[in-house]
Amino acid sequence: NAGVTQTPKFQVLKTGQSMTLQCAQDMNHEYMSWYRQDPGMGLRLIHYSVGAGITDQGEVPNGYNVSRSTTEDFPLRLLSAAPSQTSVYFCASSSPGQGRYEQYFGPGTRLTVT
Amino acid sequence: GIQVEQSPPDLILQEGANSTLRCNFSDSVNNLQWFHQNPWGQLINLFYIPSGTKQNGRLSATTVATERYSLLYISSSQTTDSGVYFCAVVPGSARQLTFGSGTQLTVLP
Numbered sequence: 001n002a003g004v005t006q007t008p009k010f011q012v013l014k015t016g017q018s019m020t021l022q023c024a025q026d027m028n029h030e031y032m033s034w035y036r037q038d039p040g041m042g043l044r045l046i047h048y049s050v051g052a053g054i055t056d057q058g059e060v061p062n063g064y065n066v067s068r069s070t071t072e073d074f075p076l077r078l079l080s081a082a083p084s085q086t087s088v089y090f091c092a093s094s095s096p097g098q099g100r101y102e103q104y105f106g107p108g109t110r111l112t113v114t
Numbered sequence: 115g116i117q118v119e120q121s122p123p124d125l126i127l128q129e130g131a132n133s134t135l136r137c138n139f140s141d142s143v144n145n146l147q148w149f150h151q152n153p154w155g156q157l158i159n160l161f162y163i164p165s166g167t168k169q170n171g172r173l174s175a176t177t178v179a180t181e182r183y184s185l186l187y188i189s190s191s192q193t194t195d196s197g198v199y200f201c202a203v204v205p206g207s208a209r210q211l212t213f214g215s216g217t218q219l220t221v222l223p
Contacts, residue, residue, distance in 0.1 A: 033210050035211075043200075043211070043213045045212075058210065088155060090157065096209065101145040102145065102162040103147065103202075105159075107156055
């Protein structure tokens with residue numbers, strides 16, 4: 001298993017540009033999430049999904065859009081990039097079997113908006 | 115929402131020393147995980163431990179859910195243990211993790 005994969009690893013955008021961060025998992029997990037990590041801080045939840053076709057907002061959803069058309073993929077779209085979105089983005093997946101919500105994280109995408 | 119507090123925020127050790135990291139949380143939880151974020155930014159799962167005690171080599175963790183805290187023990191620390199240690203919880207009514215602000219560990223040779 002590759003686990004949770006993310007592309008690209010690094011990205012530089014200009015203010016106002018849009019882009020999509022890709023996330024895929026091959027563990028057949030129902031739950032997938034996007035987090036952002038700012039310098040010196042823990043991770044904060046942006047959006048999450050409990051299954052294909054179902055998404056919901058997390059703590060910091062503004063400026064981001066998600067959709068979940070398959071179990072495997074959960075892309076994160078930046079609609080109009082702003083310098084405040086400079087961060088490291090992590091995707092995670094989990095399966096709630098037997099009440100466990102153990103999450104597995106991808107390697108991250110480091111995004112800089114100039 | 116739930117509050118997750120980690121202490122100490124920073125810790126500097128000599129190689130070979132032992133340490134204890136603490137995580138306090140303000141409400142009941144379904145899940146508690148400890149992660150190590152290495153200097154390259156990768157998040158490594160250390161323990162899934164909503165209650166009880168687990169050990170993995172030089173690392174062990176204990177969660178006392180009724181008293182709302184968890185402890186991570188690192189024995190005989192090595193320079194490769196350096197990085198940030200995060201505690202993260204899933205509150206009782208939620209399905210996603212809430213992270214603490216982390217403990218920055220530096221192990222000196």
